[in-house]
Amino acid sequence: NAGARGLGELRPDSQGWDLLGEPGERLASHARHRGLILSFHVTEIGGHPYNGKDGCALIRFHAFALRFPDLTLIGAHLGGAVYSDYADLAPESDAPDVYVDTAAQPFLYPVAKDPSALTAVPANRLLLGSDFPLIAQERQIAEIKAALHQPDRLDAALGGNAARLLGLPL
Helix, strand or coil: CCCCCCEEECHHHHCCCCCHHHHHHHHHHHHHCCCCCCEEEECCCCCCCCCCCCEEEHHHHHHHHCCCCCCEEEHHHHHCHHHCCCCCHHCCCCCCCCEECCCHHHHHCCCCCCHHHHHHHHHHHHHHCCCCCCCEEEEEEEHHHCCCCCCHHHHHHHHHHHHHHHHCCC
């Protein structure tokens, strides 16, 4: 009631609650009722171990998105590369409303090694995130600019998508 737009960064696996069970159902109901965006710390498949990795397994995040396609979801950390692994999330009329942010992307999906996790994200679903102070915003923006060469796609990622998502003027 005080104006919150969303909840997150939710970590059901490390917080000990079942995203696909009754707690997840309650969360979805509450988010739907309040019009809240839900942001999850999504853990990529494989990868290397690091402090704070556990949060929400990619397969469970994907299942939740398909189960509640009317909710707006954000997968932190490129959603665990959700758009690389699940073609059914492509933003079509019947696809779930899933955004991803670029938080910690240079550590998890270095553009210099392979930009595919970043470039696989549809242009209208990518949000700037840095995980500051872990990564400075300047570094994160430089990484995005190195991977995204189309000006419209870059403008969307660096603020246009967030403005639309939050109902702010463009």
